[in-house]
Amino acid sequence: MAVADSHDTHDDHHDLYDHGEFIAHHFDSAEQQFDSGKLGIWLFLVTEILFFSGLFVAYTLYRTNHPEVFEQAHVFLNKYLGGLNTIVLLFSSLTMALGVRAAQLGRNKNCSIYILITMVCATMFLGVKAVEYSHKWDMGILVRSAFNLTYTHPTPTTEIGKALHISDYLVYLCVVPALLLAGFLVASVISKLIDKGTLAKFMIAMAITVSGYFLGVCIGIIFMNATEGETGSTHASVIAEQPLMLMASTQDDHAEDDHDDGHDHDDHDKAAADSNHEGEHADHEEHFGAHPADGGEASFDAHHPDPSTLSRDVGIFFSIYYCMTGLHAIHIIAGIIALAWLYWRSLLGHWRTDYFGPVDYVGLYWHLVDLIWIYLFPLLYLID
Amino acid sequence: MVDASTRQKLFGTPETNFLNCSKGWKSWAFTLDHKRIGIMYLIGVTVALFLAGVFALVLRSHLFTFDSKMLSDDMYNQMFTLHGAVMVFSFIIPSIPAALGNIVLPMMLGAKDVAFPRMNLASFYLWIIGTGCLLAAILSGKGLDTGWTFYTPYSIDTNTGVIYATFGAFILGFSSIFTGLNFLVTVNTMRAKNQGWFKLPLFVWSLYATAIIQVLATPVLGITLLMLIAEKTLHIGIFDPKYGGDPVLFQHFFWFYSHPAVYIMILPAMGVISELISVYSQKRIFGYSFIAFSSVAIALLGFLVWGHHMFTSGQSLVVTLIFSAITFTVAIPSAVKVFNWLATLYKGSILLNTPMCYALSFIFLFGIGGLTGLFLGALSTDIHLHDTYFVVAHFHFVMVGGTLTALLGGVFHWWPKIWGRMYNDFLGRVGCFLVFSGFNLTFFPQFVMGSRGMPRRYASYDPEFQIFHQLSTVGAFVLGLGILLSFVVLVYSALRGPRCSSNPFRAASLEWQSSSPPDFHNFIHTPVLTDPYDFESQVYDEELDTYIPREFANPAKVAPRKEPVHN
Numbered sequence: 030m031a032v033a034d035s036h037d038t039h040d041d042h043h044d045l046y047d048h049g050e051f052i053a054h055h056f057d058s059a060e061q062q063f064d065s066g067k068l069g070i071w072l073f074l075v076t077e078i079l080f081f082s083g084l085f086v087a088y089t090l091y092r093t094n095h096p097e098v099f100e101q102a103h104v105f106l107n108k109y110l111g112g113l114n115t116i117v118l119l120f121s122s123l124t125m126a127l128g129v130r131a132a133q134l135g136r137n138k139n140c141s142i143y144i145l146i147t148m149v150c151a152t153m154f155l156g157v158k159a160v161e162y163s164h165k166w167d168m169g170i171l172v173r174s175a176f177n178l179t180y181t182h183p184t185p186t187t188e189i190g191k192a193l194h195i196s197d198y199l200v201y202l203c204v205v206p207a208l209l210l211a212g213f214l215v216a217s218v219i220s221k222l223i224d225k226g227t228l229a230k231f232m233i234a235m236a237i238t239v240s241g242y243f244l245g246v247c248i249g250i251i252f253m254n255a256t257e258g259e260t261g262s263t264h265a266s267v268i269a270e271q272p273l274m275l276m277a278s279t280q281d282d283h284a285e286d287d288h289d290d291g292h293d294h295d296d297h298d299k300a301a302a303d304s305n306h307e308g309e310h311a312d313h314e315e316h317f318g319a320h321p322a323d324g325g326e327a328s329f330d331a332h333h334p335d336p337s338t339l340s341r342d343v344g345i346f347f348s349i350y351y352c353m354t355g356l357h358a359i360h361i362i363a364g365i366i367a368l369a370w371l372y373w374r375s376l377l378g379h380w381r382t383d384y385f386g387p388v389d390y391v392g393l394y395w396h397l398v399d400l401i402w403i404y405l406f407p408l409l410y411l412i413d
Numbered sequence: 414m415v416d417a418s419t420r421q422k423l424f425g426t427p428e429t430n431f432l433n434c435s436k437g438w439k440s441w442a443f444t445l446d447h448k449r450i451g452i453m454y455l456i457g458v459t460v461a462l463f464l465a466g467v468f469a470l471v472l473r474s475h476l477f478t479f480d481s482k483m484l485s486d487d488m489y490n491q492m493f494t495l496h497g498a499v500m501v502f503s504f505i506i507p508s509i510p511a512a513l514g515n516i517v518l519p520m521m522l523g524a525k526d527v528a529f530p531r532m533n534l535a536s537f538y539l540w541i542i543g544t545g546c547l548l549a550a551i552l553s554g555k556g557l558d559t560g561w562t563f564y565t566p567y568s569i570d571t572n573t574g575v576i577y578a579t580f581g582a583f584i585l586g587f588s589s590i591f592t593g594l595n596f597l598v599t600v601n602t603m604r605a606k607n608q609g610w611f612k613l614p615l616f617v618w619s620l621y622a623t624a625i626i627q628v629l630a631t632p633v634l635g636i637t638l639l640m641l642i643a644e645k646t647l648h649i650g651i652f653d654p655k656y657g658g659d660p661v662l663f664q665h666f667f668w669f670y671s672h673p674a675v676y677i678m679i680l681p682a683m684g685v686i687s688e689l690i691s692v693y694s695q696k697r698i699f700g701y702s703f704i705a706f707s708s709v710a711i712a713l714l715g716f717l718v719w720g721h722h723m724f725t726s727g728q729s730l731v732v733t734l735i736f737s738a739i740t741f742t743v744a745i746p747s748a749v750k751v752f753n754w755l756a757t758l759y760k761g762s763i764l765l766n767t768p769m770c771y772a773l774s775f776i777f778l779f780g781i782g783g784l785t786g787l788f789l790g791a792l793s794t795d796i797h798l799h800d801t802y803f804v805v806a807h808f809h810f811v812m813v814g815g816t817l818t819a820l821l822g823g824v825f826h827w828w829p830k831i832w833g834r835m836y837n838d839f840l841g842r843v844g845c846f847l848v849f850s851g852f853n854l855t856f857f858p859q860f861v862m863g864s865r866g867m868p869r870r871y872a873s874y875d876p877e878f879q880i881f882h883q884l885s886t887v888g889a890f891v892l893g894l895g896i897l898l899s900f901v902v903l904v905y906s907a908l909r910g911p912r913c914s915s916n917p918f919r920a921a922s923l924e925w926q927s928s929s930p931p932d933f934h935n936f937i938h939t940p941v942l943t944d945p946y947d948f949e950s951q952v953y954d955e956e957l958d959t960y961i962p963r964e965f966a967n968p969a970k971v972a973p974r975k976e977p978v979h980n
């Protein structure tokens with residue numbers, strides 16, 4: 030309901046209110062209800078932060094105990110993709126804030142548009158993340174126990190993978206979104222046919238939302254190719270024949286930096302190796318033994334003469350990476366569901382200058398999810 | 414002043430109340446009424462108590478002789494694990510807040526419901542799912558043998574149902590967070606008009622402090638358990654030393670939650686006791702603000718002492734000393750409460766009915782439990798006592814002697830309010846006596862054994878300890894009998910007991926201004942705001958045979974105040 034034309038219908042609203050359309054029976058006033066919701070959501074955010082805190086503590090501990098490993102490991106993360114996602118999320122925070130503003134003014138139409146943009150950003154984020162994940166899985170960059178860096182990209186075996194030159198894992202990661210997209214499109218047509226206009230609109234918006242994922246995947250692949258050149262996942266067939274350059278092309282500058290304090294690391298590594306993990310090193314030699322040499326990767330070789338160290342602890346870095354970003358992604362998905370609900374209610378025109386609590390609450394949640402990413406990005410991608 | 418018919422309407426036996434206002438199982442399963450949800454919770458935790466209680470009796474029976482063959486060693490391990498896990502996560506943590514607190518808290522604030530009734534119901538269903546997952550560990554045939562603490566690395570290596578159980582505890586954690594969050598908001602925004610923080614009953618303060626812990630500590634348990642599940646399934650190498658992880662980190666995470674969790678268990682109990690002691694002495698609670706703030710102090714200090722569970726796990730000496738010192742400071746607010754209760758009793762007109770008997774047992778048993786905590790918090794003695802029956806006795810004195818006793822006392826206290834019917838006081842007191850004596854017989858010998866070196870969690874033991882174990886086993890059955898008797902007394906009274914009035918014991922907190930049982934909306938009128946410990950604010954009404962607020966009474970028949978109004 031736009032503010033401009035709310036004058037004549039104002040009394041109406043009061044009636045609705047007195048009948049308690051949106052006030053639960055146990056609240057005395059709209060204000061009490063709003064205050065309760067607001068306090069509730071803030072407390073919920075506190076629990077969310079504490080939920081992540083365990084992972085942040087684990088991160089801090091391992092980073093203090095093995096600083097060298099974090100420096101070795103982060104080169105596997107593509108900071109351009111991470112940066113892109115940071116911008117996407119920041120932008121979504123802006124649109125979310127605009128959406129809240131629109132709801133506060135009772136402008137349901139504007140609100141719905143902003144929420145839609147926010148949702149598209151969210152799915153785009155996930156699309157880029159899918160490119161990153163699949164790229165790593167291809168190379169065997171997995172959690173600690175499964176970590177097995179191969180330097181090679183397996184040739185895709187799925188038809189789609191072959192046709193588009195993309196990783197099989199990326200294909201798998203697109204299956205559910207593709208089904209959802211198809212489902213929403215069909216649902217929108219059906220709703221149109223049975224004359225449920227609003228529902229059709231909602232379904233189309235959901236389809237647009239899911240398309241954001243594919244947009245994210247495309248942009249992610251383009252970025253990946255641009256920043257990693259020949260090693261990008263799209264050229265899997267090329268890479269299959271030659272060792273991955275460990276992103277040497279983009280990481281040259283780091284390599285120089287590393288050189289200066291390289292000695293430090295070596296000492297540290299040895300100390301660690303000498304203490305109690307000796308047995309394990311032996312276990313994992315097999316993963317690595319051959320690669321640095323035959324890859325002719327000068328920079329890698331020079332800086333990390335004992336590759337088995339990399340094998341052990343880099344795996345833990347990625348365990349933490351997957352736990353943190355995975356948990357964050359789950360929160361994004363939950364956010365999308367909440368946003369979809371808000372979108373639906375905007376279509377129904379529920380927001381009024383005196384009733385907009387849910388948009389406000391979900392908005393706060395969304396900002397928190399963004400904020401967590403703002404911490405994750407430098408902590409994981411921008412080490413050194 | 415209102416006329417007699419209004420008085421009858423407000424305080425007499427109501428025709429419709431929250432129990433009979435709607436019928437059918439759906440009216441319960443989908444109810445948003447905090448009182449009904451509280452009752453469902455009460456039934457739930459009672460089932461958990463009986464289940465875990467049966468496990469306990471099996472354990473104790475096994476331990477009757479030193480070379481018993483009743484259970485295999487494996488079975489013994491599974492029994493004590495399930496006993497502990499179900500008791501802690503499914504019974505004791507939700508018991509007082511989610512069951513009793515749910516029913517009473519909104520009424521103490523003069524509110525119609527908690528702030529988020531749907532979340533309240535969700536909390537209950539999460540409780541069911543979580544408990545189901547815990548029990549799935551048995552039903553899946555795998556069992557669970559890690560102890561309730563799920564210590565790594567054993568929990569990673571064992572093939573038993575750790576994943577079911579940790580997932581269950583994870584879900585139960587959310588159930589607990591939901592309750593806590595709801596209560597925090599409810600107390601903040603739903604208080605009666607002009608009901609300031611210092612006009613709240615102490616039970617509300619203690620639930621508030623508990624809720625702070627629930628909200629701040631439980632998420633950490635949640636992520637820890639998720640990490641444990643990830644470790645077990647994917648081997649992420651955070652806790653597992655085989656992959657370069659740190660198993661002691663798990664202990665830190667676990668106790669960062671679980672020490673505050675012991676205060677989730679005891680603080681509400683302390684709140685109940687503050688109410689009972691004051692009402693049944695008919696005396697203003699002594700040191701209101703000290704008791705109130707000591708709850709908050711305990712809640713906050715409780716976050717800083719988790720390391721006292723790890724004195725022998727390899728912490729640096731400095732850290733150990735600090736944890737030990739802070740542990741000692743926790744005893745101060747606890748003692749503040751005990752002394753205040755004793756001072757309240759002094760020169761009070763004490764009514765030794767069932768709830769009061771439980772309250773007095775509480776003071777005694779919690780006293781022993783708390784003081785023995787200090788022996789464990791002292792470094793030199795803990796090296797000797799750690800992982801012995803002394804620890805087992807310590808925490809049972811606080812958890813059973815404290816929390817369970819207070820739960821029973823509180824249930825008896827509010828039972829007439831909930832059902833509108835009175836319990837048999839004599840049998841109630843017999844039950845209390847059995848609980849008290851059975852409890853002491855069970856756990857006191859464990860202090861002796863423990864200090865002589867009997868380790869915990871062992872299926873067999875040296876013959877020299879047999880006599881203590883036998884006393885303990887006999888005591889456990891007496892305790893079980895006492896609980897069973899109380900249960901029968903309560904159920905019988907809810908169904909058949911004589912009708913009782915709205916406020917038979919002259920309590921002054923707001924929930925007693927509703928009829929018994931209360932209306933669906935809790936109060937037909939807006940309750941008159943009274944100081945919860947100013948018992949003179951309630952006067953006897955002959956026609957209704959109950960105590961009602963002065964404001965509603967017939968002025969001709971009201972005796973003048975003896976004590977001046979505090980405010």
Ligand code: HEM
Pocket residue numbers: 562675676678679721722740741743744747782783784785786787789790791795798799800804807808811812815816
């Ligand atoms: C009053 C102050 C208290 C102090 C100073 C205290 C101290 C301690 C200490 C030092 C331990 C570790 C013993 C060891 O493992 O060597 C311990 C264990 C324990 N305490 Fe307390 N405690 C107190 C109150 C409570 C309360 C109120 C509860 C519960 C309601 C409680 C429940 C427990 C439990 C469950 C354990 C053992 C956990 C396990 O290892 O399985 N304590 N206490």
Ligand SMILES: [Cu+2]
Pocket residue numbers: 671672675718719721722
């Ligand atoms: Cu503790």
